[in-house]
Amino acid sequence: MNFKTIIEPFRIKMVEPLRMTTPKDRKEILEKAHYNLFLIKAKDILIDLLTDSGTGAMSARQWAKMIEGDESYAGCESYYELEEVVKDLTGIKHIFPTHQGRASERILFQIVGGPETIIPNNTHFDTTRANIEYTKAEALDLVIEEGKDPQSDHPFKGNMDLVKLEKLFKENEGKNNIPLCLLTITNNSGGGQPVSLKNIKETKELCEKFKIPFFLDACRFAENAYFIKIREPGQSDRSVKEICQEIFSYADGFTFSAKKDAIVNIGGLLAVNNDELAGKIQNLEILTEGYPTYGGLAGRDLAAMAQGLREVVEEDYLEYRIKSTNYLGQKLLEIGIPLLTPIGGHAVYVDAKSYLSHIPPEQFPGQALACELYLEGGIRSVEIGSFMFGKNDDAGNFIASSMELLRLAIPRRVYTQSHIDFVIEVFERVHAKKDKIRGVKIVEEPPFLRHFSSKLALT
Numbered sequence: 001m002n003f004k005t006i007i008e009p010f011r012i013k014m015v016e017p018l019r020m021t022t023p024k025d026r027k028e029i030l031e032k033a034h035y036n037l038f039l040i041k042a043k044d045i046l047i048d049l050l051t052d053s054g055t056g057a058m059s060a061r062q063w064a065k066m067i068e069g070d071e072s073y074a075g076c077e078s079y080y081e082l083e084e085v086v087k088d089l090t091g092i093k094h095i096f097p098t099h100q101g102r103a104s105e106r107i108l109f110q111i112v113g114g115p116e117t118i119i120p121n122n123t124h125f126d127t128t129r130a131n132i133e134y135t136k137a138e139a140l141d142l143v144i145e146e147g148k149d150p151q152s153d154h155p156f157k158g159n160m161d162l163v164k165l166e167k168l169f170k171e172n173e174g175k176n177n178i179p180l181c182l183l184t185i186t187n188n189s190g191g192g193q194p195v196s197l198k199n200i201k202e203t204k205e206l207c208e209k210f211k212i213p214f215f216l217d218a219c220r221f222a223e224n225a226y227f228i229k230i231r232e233p234g235q236s237d238r239s240v241k242e243i244c245q246e247i248f249s250y251a252d253g254f255t256f257s258a259k260k261d262a263i264v265n266i267g268g269l270l271a272v273n274n275d276e277l278a279g280k281i282q283n284l285e286i287l288t289e290g291y292p293t294y295g296g297l298a299g300r301d302l303a304a305m306a307q308g309l310r311e312v313v314e315e316d317y318l319e320y321r322i323k324s325t326n327y328l329g330q331k332l333l334e335i336g337i338p339l340l341t342p343i344g345g346h347a348v349y350v351d352a353k354s355y356l357s358h359i360p361p362e363q364f365p366g367q368a369l370a371c372e373l374y375l376e377g378g379i380r381s382v383e384i385g386s387f388m389f390g391k392n393d394d395a396g397n398f399i400a401s402s403m404e405l406l407r408l409a410i411p412r413r414v415y416t417q418s419h420i421d422f423v424i425e426v427f428e429r430v431h432a433k434k435d436k437i438r439g440v441k442i443v444e445e446p447p448f449l450r451h452f453s454s455k456l457a458l459t
Ligand SMILES: *Cc1c(COP(=O)(O)O)cnc(C)c1O
Pocket: 053, 100, 101, 102, 103, 125, 127, 128, 184, 188, 189, 217, 219, 256, 257, 258, 259, 260, 267, 268
């Protein structure tokens, strides 16, 4: 629709109240949480933009499907419904539900990974990398150079660098040490940037030439397909579903977190064409997730996932989804806030290093901004920078992350345009006093994944 106002393509029939807090409340809450937003109770947050994972709102039809969920241990009807929807969309032969994306990754890489093996990807998501490295395999990132430049306006910054991929394949020819090649759509760790249909096809062709199976990390396949429709020459007249079907027609298998583009609160999928691999997956799945027709989920979860996968390729939904994320980004750019561009599908990333240039990386400018947004308007965002990824070398010297970002992830179908306008207004207020924002320092940290539980203080 060609209107200025973004209209949410749904109306609301069930509401969840939000709790207002005062600036004084928030100051106390933040101090008690030691300036770490993970340590704040969700009830004390007004607008929660921590993640788009598992935070979406299900439709009335999904809830209705949950009531119909078949809870039989083996062969439940909800599994067959899910299988039918996934096969229609992807054409992949063997479909295994799992409790979430990382469970699919664990099963897959436990089978194909191991010492001396290499798994290339555009950019591995952190759980993917961790599951690969846990088997002592190497997780290699081969995204195009534009994908690493925050200001490049390339329309498909998630593309695989095919020159580098071919070089890797050639160097390892005959060694049998690349069990598969992954491609993450959209490229989450690279700012939610899409991969073009052309690049997906060419990656597949290159894999085929070297006889390497081609897999997708398909968490945001529908958002990626919508970007293809609106940005890639020759694609605008096709339906998103058709584009999705073409994308998956190139894949020999995929991993999937249903907490993203299946708009459910929990669940995942692992799907493969190869019969022998499917047999191994089935055995491991029974051992650790559950019988293959439920895979660690309730029948009702499978039913809701099947319905979510029907809804996520609806174009009214995707238009609203991509436009509303873009709306937030454009308004922040107008205020003068530097962002990672083009604006991705599921989140807006603020370049906190250039925005708060008076705060050095060792005082975590992204985290400082996250705290300020909470104090000003009860907004929760997440730092993706030196607080999350920075470390100290053996001599105790600080090593910064390559970027200092603040991510505002947008849950699916949860917030309205006025909620987003409120977020923009909070940014305007923060902007007016940005030079007074103080950095933070760590006062207590755990041995790993420190961003979840470290305690911080103002510098
Ligand atoms: C979320 C995500 C995963 C992991 O899925 P979980 O359901 O959180 O375990 C893997 N890859 C990508 C790209 C993701 O965004």
